[in-house]
Amino acid sequence: xxxxxxxxxxxxxxxxxxxxxxxxxxxxxxxxxxxxxxxxxxxxxxxxxxxxxxxxxxxxxxxxxxxxxxxxxxxxxxxxxxxxxxxxxxxxxxxxxxxxxxxxxxxxxxxxxxxxxxxxxxxxxxxxxxxxxxxxxxxxxxxxxxxxxxxxxxxxxxxxxxxxxxxxxxxxxxxxxxxxxxxxxxxxxxxxxxxxxxxxxxxxxxxxxxxxxxxxxxxxxxxxxxxxxxxxxxxxxxxxxxxxxxxxxxxxxxxxxxxxxxxxxxxxxxxxxxxxxxxxxxxxxxxxxxxxxxxxxxxxxxxxxxxxxxxxxxxxxxxxxxxxxxxxxxxxxxxxxxxxxxxxxxxxxxxxxxx
Ligand code: TXA
Ligand code: MG
Numbered sequence: 360x361x362x363x364x365x366x367x368x369x370x371x372x373x374x375x376x377x378x379x380x381x382x383x384x385x386x387x388x389x390x391x392x393x394x395x396x397x398x399x400x401x402x403x404x405x406x407x408x409x410x411x412x413x414x415x416x417x418x419x420x421x422x423x424x425x426x427x428x429x430x431x432x433x434x435x436x437x438x439x440x441x442x443x444x445x446x447x448x449x450x451x452x453x454x455x456x457x458x459x460x461x462x463x464x465x466x467x468x469x470x471x472x473x474x475x476x477x478x479x480x481x482x483x484x485x486x487x488x489x490x491x492x493x494x495x496x497x498x499x500x501x502x503x504x505x506x507x508x509x510x511x512x513x514x515x516x517x518x519x520x521x522x523x524x525x526x527x528x529x530x531x532x533x534x535x536x537x538x539x540x541x542x543x544x545x546x547x548x549x550x551x552x553x554x555x556x557x558x559x560x561x562x563x564x565x566x567x568x569x570x571x572x573x574x575x576x577x578x579x580x581x582x583x584x585x586x587x588x589x590x591x592x593x594x595x596x597x598x599x600x601x602x603x604x605x606x607x608x609x610x611x612x613x614x615x616x617x618x619x620x621x622x623x624x625x626x627x628x629x630x631x632x633x634x635x636x637x638x639x640x641x642x643x644x645x646x647x648x649x650x651x652x653x654x655x656x657x658x659x660x661x662x663x664x665x666x667x668x669x670x671x672x673x674x675x676x677x678x679x680x681x682x683x684x685x686x687x688x689x690x691x692x693x694x695x696x697x698x699x700x701x702x703x704x705x706x707x708x709x710x711x712x713x714x
Contacts, residue, residue, distance in 0.1 A: 402505030613713030
């Protein structure tokens with residue numbers, strides 16, 4: 360698998376001819392690997408119902424084999440082919456949020472191999488909104504298993520360049536369809552337990568979900584302060600170290616001025632000692648940091664820009680070989696839970712709460 364030829368195919372998400380996706384669809388149909396854009400992050404696709412094909416994903420990503428894959432479909436009713444004992448709540452959620460950034464976990468039918476579900480009797484299903492993704496699944500005529508298209512442990516890819524960086528030479532094709540607009544992976548909701556439970560927060564929030572199906576719980580490990588021995592997230596993938604930049608990342612939480620002062624203090628210390636320091640700032644604060652490499656993640660006036668900028672900024676600091684990265688905190692908005700879940704993981708749960 361190492362150093363195979365990887366074809367890079369540019370496709371304009373706003374205006375393309377489905378014919379442009381035929382080759383990619385054929386690769387998927389015949390058991391190969393194709394990375395493609397979705398509205399959340401880029402995915403690495405393979406035939407979900409063929410264990411051998413899905414197995415190639417694990418190899419290309421360097422992914423632990425107990426970490427199950429999300430199966431992507433092009434039509435809502437396809438859940439009936441993949442899942443059994445489907446509760447009414449699943450159809451309600453599909454009606455409101457599909458196509459879109461929601462993954463639903465249901466009991467799997469026999470046709471879904473354990474190689475795709477990481478040995479679990481459940482299956483994660485999502486109908487993506489991105490047109491390229493949907494057209495590709497439709498054209499291939501299969502169900503497409505697709506984790507984020509990064510090497511395991513790296514930040515999820517929000518641009519084709521990120522995928523090329525991580526997977527060039529390891530997959531058959533990478534479709535460059537521009538930026539993933541949301542920038543955070545889908546919300547995962549598990550409907551196989553007594554109560555619906557969010558296993559991974561995302562752009563579809565707890566409030567939005569409970570507006571449709573009533574009470575929804577959240578896996579308590581999602582914002583856990585640290586990885587202690589009680590830390591057993593229900594989504595196997597949530598337990599692995601994730602998104603980690605090369606440098607050591609610390610988050611500072613508190614009122615804006617205190618955070619800025621503290622970040623400036625630690626930055627000066629490190630810079631004076633010859634270290635490369637990166638600062639994750641916002642449009643509102645970028646001019647408050649006189650030293651270090653200051654990068655803007657987005658604007659607090661539009662939290663979606665912060666979600667969309669997170670993974671890219673982590674990769675940019677890797678490119679700069681930042682040894683220390685200091686970040687403001689982003690917990691106090693609607694997407695705060697999803698953003699902080701990723702940022703905390705990237706920081707190895709290293710957060711300084713300033714009063
Ligand atoms: O937005 C997304 O969901 C993206 C795009 C490509 O669709 N995909 C994605 O996949 O983020 P991945 O593999 O990076 O993350 C899937 C997460 C993992 O944490 C995995 O453990 C969990 O979903 N998961 C998958 N199937 C599961 C199951 N049956 N039960 C519990 N967790 C499951
Ligand atoms: Mg992932």
